[in-house]
Amino acid sequence: EIVLTQSPDFQSVTPKEKVTITCRASQSIGSRLHWYQQRPDQSPKLVIKYASQSISGVPSRFSGSGSGTDFTLTINSLEAEDAATYYCHQSSSKPGTFGQGTKVEIK
Amino acid sequence: QITLKESGPTLVKPTETLTLTCTFSGFSLRTTDVGVGWIRQPPGKALEWLALIYWDGDKRYSPSLQTRLTITRDTSKNQVVLTVTNVDPVDTATYYCALGMEIPPGATGVFDYWGQGTLVTVSS
Numbered sequence: 001e002i003v004l005t006q007s008p009d010f011q012s013v014t015p016k017e018k019v020t021i022t023c024r025a026s027q028s029i030g031s032r033l034h035w036y037q038q039r040p041d042q043s044p045k046l047v048i049k050y051a052s053q054s055i056s057g058v059p060s061r062f063s064g065s066g067s068g069t070d071f072t073l074t075i076n077s078l079e080a081e082d083a084a085t086y087y088c089h090q091s092s093s094k095p096g097t098f099g100q101g102t103k104v105e106i107k
Numbered sequence: 108q109i110t111l112k113e114s115g116p117t118l119v120k121p122t123e124t125l126t127l128t129c130t131f132s133g134f135s136l137r138t139t140d141v142g143v144g145w146i147r148q149p150p151g152k153a154l155e156w157l158a159l160i161y162w163d164g165d166k167r168y169s170p171s172l173q174t175r176l177t178i179t180r181d182t183s184k185n186q187v188v189l190t191v192t193n194v195d196p197v198d199t200a201t202y203y204c205a206l207g208m209e210i211p212p213g214a215t216g217v218f219d220y221w222g223q224g225t226l227v228t229v230s231s
Contacts, residue, residue, distance in 0.1 A: 001170060034217040036154075043203055043221040044154065050217070087154055089217070091207075094167045096144075096215040098154040 002026050004088050004099035012105045019075040021102045023088035028068045032092035035064055035073045038101075039084045047086075048073060080106050109133035111143075111204050111222035118228050125191040125227060129204030136182050138162055142207040142216055143187045145178065147200040148224075155200075159207070159215055160187055167215060194229045201226045 003026040013019050023033065031051040036044035046055055048064035051071055061076040075082055083106045088099040115127035129143060136143060144159040158178040159167045168176050177190045187204060201224040210216030 096156040
């Protein structure tokens, strides 16, 4: 089973600041890495798929990069509505696995 | 419009079998490369991948839970059912079903759409 480790676990950020979250896989997964946003008391929502592919309807301030074992989710110019926990998810192996989550708080 | 909705009991007793149903609309589970999965989230904790059923009926399970999980589909009713046997309080969680629209062969795919989730508590 592939283990995904996110860092940091928690980040407190001022509006308009840039946020960077990393996800490291225990073995190479190519580009089969996806990012979800989960706002409080809501279900997860896909924000980036296959490491860097944008999703229709998701603000352009969300971007992703990486391949192999190291991946990054970047939120440029953070807005209040971006307060959420972000999870990475790999679909390279069976089963799929999720990272432990990164909580982003607005200062 | 694609929607998924989970349903099932909110409270089950230890050792009982939990049966959850995902009822969906806006897509067909007969469509090539489509899959529906189950993911759970204990209160305050991370997401956990449980099971996936593919368009062709193939199935995949989490190895740690494989002996207790069964995923099935009823394409005529647009439903996917997950059963969890011999439940324990550690199975208390919100259970989500989710749709993968383009699942490559040999992989498990991204979840493009999620249901609202259903909270299941295991307690005597």
